[in-house]
Amino acid sequence: MKKLFVFIILIALASMLYPLLDTFHGNDKLSELSQFYAQSENVSKVNAQNLVTAVVVTYRGLDTLGEVTILFLAAAIIAFFLKTESEKRTLRKNSEIFKTAAKMLVPIITMVGIYIFINGHLTPGGGFQGGAVIASGVILMLLAFPNMEFNHKFFEALESISGVVYVGLAAFGAIIGLGFLDNAILPLGKFGELFSAGAIPVIYSFVGLKVGAELSNILNKFKSVQAEN
Amino acid sequence: MDFKIISALLGIIMLAMSFIAIYHKKMIVAVIATGAVGLFASIMYLFLAAPDVAMTEAAIGSGLSTIIFFYVLNRIRSNDKEGRESDEIDEVIK
């Protein structure tokens, strides 16, 4: 009965969404907004090879700041929400091979993560992706060494430092009169090189560190509430 | 032309995965299916010329969130074990 009702509702919703689908004709050309971003003088103003990164970090940097904040919020809420849970440790033994592999892999994974966000303005990927990769390295560690003390102080400090630096860089732009989150506070460099696009790589690196730290914190919280099994 | 077929195939697979995610008895399978939807979505993004999004979706949407799901399932399972036989657990989680 309820399912039938929900089904009817969804049919109605679909009929409401249908005009959206019906009037969607794909794009033959870019929207005005993106055309502006793609104009070569504007490309050289930001000087980032990856336009998505340019949009994410500069043009719509405020969104990214908000997004980082959301992850931060989620981590903070989960931290105080789950803290009352018991923190008993599992005593499962992992095989030596797995442990050794993990020991070898984790630095590599971390390096890959760092590579991804440092090159965010040149190649696909950036702070979020790199951060996620770093977090996956952390997971691997957590899985391989369940008894290892997770150094949450380090990660929280990392999170705070990168957050403050991010906001500081953003505000610096506004203070020296260029605009909040303007990447031109650093030299723009030569297009297509690592040291280009002004503050974008710096900002994206800190975003990456912050995201990595936040995700690690979240994961650790979820992990540390696992009871004995 | 090829892209159309591939994307149609991807779409069908994703819908099937969604169905599994919603209706499979075992919660673990359902979670994996959810992750698979994300993974196939990221392949789709590659075809749609969005490598950045594809990476993000793969790493975050299908990777990390699946792991969190697992952690939670694990936790709930161990919570339930306290008073139940293991057969019943899936019933609870279902």
Add this chain to the structure above:
Amino acid sequence: MISPIHILTIGLGGAFALGFVPKKAKDAAAVIMLAAIALMGVLTGSWLIGLINGDSAQQVFTAGFKPPFSINLLMGLNEGALTTAVNFIGLLGGIYLYKYLKEAGNHAIMVFLIFIMGLNVVIMTRDIFNLFVFLEIVSIATAGLVILTETGKAVQAGFKYMLATGVISGVLLIGIIFAYYYSGTLNIDGLTQAHIGALRGGSVALLMIMVSILLELKTFPANGWGLDVYEGANAGIGAMLSAATATGMYYVLYKLLVMAGPEWNYWIALIGAVSFIGSNVLALKQRSAQRLLGYSSIGQIGLLMIILGFKDILGDNTPYVAFGILFSHYFAKAGLFWLAGIVKQSDIANWAVIRKKPYFLFLMGTFIFALIGFPPFPSFFAKWELVMELVNTGNLPWVVAILFGSMMEAVYLFRWFGYAIKGENENIEDFKIEWNKILPVGIVAIALYVTGYFTAQHTEAGAAINWIPLFFVAAIFILDFLPVFVKNTIAIIGMALYFYNIYPDLDNMRLVFEAIFMIGGILTLIAGYAYKGKRTGFYPVALLMYAGLTAIIEAQTTLQFFFGWELMTAGSYFLIIRGKRSMPHGLSYMLFSVGGAYALLIGLGMAFAGQDSLGMEIINTISYLPYWAYGLLIVGFLTKTAALGLHIWLPGAHGEAESDVSPMVSAILLKAGVFGIVLTLIGMGGESNSYPWLPYALGWLGAITAFSGNLMAVFQEDAKRLLAYSSIGQLGYIVLGMAMMTHLGWLGGFSYVVNHFLYKAVLFLTIGAVVLRVKTHNMYEMGGLIKRMPLAFIAVMIGIIALSGVPPLSGFAGKWLFYNAILEKGWYLQGAIMFFSGGIAFMYLWRLIHTVFLGQLKDNHRNVKEISIWFLIPIYLLLAGIMVYSVKPQWVLQPLGDMIAQWFPDGQLTWDGGTAFTKYGHWAGTAVAVTIIVAFLVVLALLLISTRKAHKVKQFDITYSGERPERPETTHVAYNVFEGLYKAMWIATIPLVETWWNKVTDFLHDTADIVRRIYNGNGQTYIIHIVLFIIVTYFVIIGG
């Protein structure tokens, strides 16, 4: 000035930097948070001040590109005011939650800071996707804050909240991305110009954006999750949601409504009206304080949505109206939520505990009156302006809808307040006082008064309001710790000085009423010396009533009139509810008053239609639906005169009031209604009015009221209720007299106005004083008191003779004029009814003497003393007035006649010395009075002489041999004396009216009880509601 973008720097930087604060240093973290919020507040506040002083609004660009290519923020006057408001309440809320936040740790403190920062950006941003991101921040932060207390309920509420906002923001995101597809921009101003609503798909995208904002505002009925959060969360968080979030979200709706275009205005108003009425009706059955507040919040947001929908009609007044309602809601709701957190009682009946600390009762009262829209709060002025403008533009149905919703809100809020003032509080655990929780509550209460004052100054009519009486009330309130004697003296001197200063400015008609209000007020206050101790709270509220009464007399504009009217209502409500067992009567008084006030408000709005001033004279020239307008005004005033059908509050209210309050609310307060009726009838054009049916109907109503009031009085065993019903009857005479619209009718009416004041004050004061001595209202528990209280006996006797209207006393003047007027007018049937009621009056009046003063003295009254000297003084002063009036009626009637002649020049009395002539006969008051008094004295003397040898026999108990009977009514000869009459007349005493009103309230409550079951507590159902809401709005607005 510092760029507003640094709100982000401060808020986010502060939140991130909190990570450096060691876990142990919780105080440091909390202080940093408060400092950061304060800093944001200073920043926005400095912008607000600058913008008020004429600075131009500033665009804040980011990323070094101009919009629409990058995200921009706007700091204009609205933004400045609202962000300052958010930061202000955030700071107070942070102080309130200090301990909770500290306990929850640094993470919770960060969340709170980000919550406030997010709201600031939500208000300022001009980019729709940025709006989405910061809305997510706010809702995630909210979800975190909800579980601050970590009760099971909070967790449940939080989950439902997350689920609901998750789906809603998904819908918003689809809307945004398609809006981008159709317009190629994400900038709100760019979208405004793109008019995507004109496209087929674009209209759907727009609808999805608008609906999701509406849903975020927790629009009825898809708001179960919101209500659960209000109930489940910590009260301090509820305050934040209700005040801060709602403020921010409301502004988002405003921004997006501009984008959506004017065709959405109507829909927003409609959805707002549904939400306003729906949630206020459903709240009727609510017993949980926080959930009640949640319903009320949603209702208020609905009202604000209506205002938004009418922004094109309200024009430049929109900010005034919207801010007036918004700020009242914002302060009052936050204050009430905080109080809920202090009192810690979920069931509203247990709020009686609050009066163990009387100043908390004052705070609660402030908030409740501010929510309903009483003066001097901003909502009063805003609601006034709203109704004036809406009526003026012909939107009457909307006005009715708004006032109906407000009425429902008044029902549950005053029921709650009634519990707080009068409920049982013996067994309820007292609550603790923590400074950090009280400080914010006190500040918002003060802020309400201050903003109210400044709101008033904003309009011309408002600025003309005379605040001196109110300041006097405030002063007395502050001096409330003094003993009765001091306060009473201050009050009397204050009123006397005020009257002395004001009376030269008044015309004769106003002087009559002002004299009744002020001199009557002083006389009844004299009786107050009989009380000992502090009499906490009495003087402020009594003076509040007098302040209102004098304000309606002095009113130059309809706004001032209504202002005074509401003050008087508030003051008299408090006076009435002070009595014993008066909780239900206080509520019904308030509800009838509020209903009546709304009728007045619409009537005054119609009077304003087409006029360009608010002067009182506009009610003389109503051109917009004048029949309705005058009818509504009269109905409004009739609620105060307690005409049949609107009277059910009166007997209880007057009967249960304190001894010196009954004369205030009966002899004095009821005249305010008469004053209003007089004004209306004059406004209709006096003799030659073109609305014959109104006075005709009014006349019948008066006659029937007179009859039934008197009849009901006959069957009372409670002396004060008897007098109360008698007042209903007497006011019926007055209404009938005025309705005749002739010179004699009005003269009769006015003579009753004066008379009723004199003798009803005497009777209520005397009976009240007797009640103070014998500690019961029931006449069958009295008897034989003539021996113990001869002076009281004389007063009552003269009082009832005057009331009954037999010669020689003043009542006869009124009767005589009445019969002449009726003959002249030809209203024989009404006259006959009046004649009967006069006869009935004798039957109950006689009982006051017979049952109370004559017969056997009850043995527990053997040693009662004469009534207090402080009562006797005003009583005998009033009696002197009656005697003067009786012996020299021309002293009163001639000036009254001259005054009435300005409206009714025909058919005046002709005076020859002390003899008055009409075409039907003549009456020489002095001669009649003197003759009868002499005859009476002669007979009395003869009797005394003839019985001088009479043996005095001591009373002894033969009936119950020294035992005190448990049921005194069985032993009193005059108990139920009119049983026989009752058997004949019972049919006329069926409380049809009360039954009718009960049916109405039952119906509303039952409806509420059934409908609110849609909120079945299941988070899934709430999602279904949300999706259904989206679909229904789609099919209604875009139409499938």
Add this chain to the structure above:
Amino acid sequence: MEYITITTGFLIILAGLWAIMTRKNIIRIIIGFSLFDTGIHIVMVSMAYVKGGVAPILDKNELLTDTANKIVDPVPQALVLTAIVIGLGVTALMLAYAMKLHSEKKSLDIESFKDLKW
């Protein structure tokens, strides 16, 4: 191609809503929510596609001239990046709630959490 993907996206949105509105298990509801999110992301990315466009990464010199006619729209892609991360935050938080709810009543049935109503 983008027609197919956008349709897929809408269907997944509906599937997610279906799960949210009909499945009783809270974890299952969160899975539904996750699907709902993914669907929206697919719709957004499909919308960014420009026929014949390449990824908006200007790593080849020929892309530097007449860029606007060669690349796909970077803006929705940037928005999706943001949305994905937000979605993760929300999902994680919901799961934390689910854990709490479960430890409270030892049940994951959404109908057993109706203490607040009316």
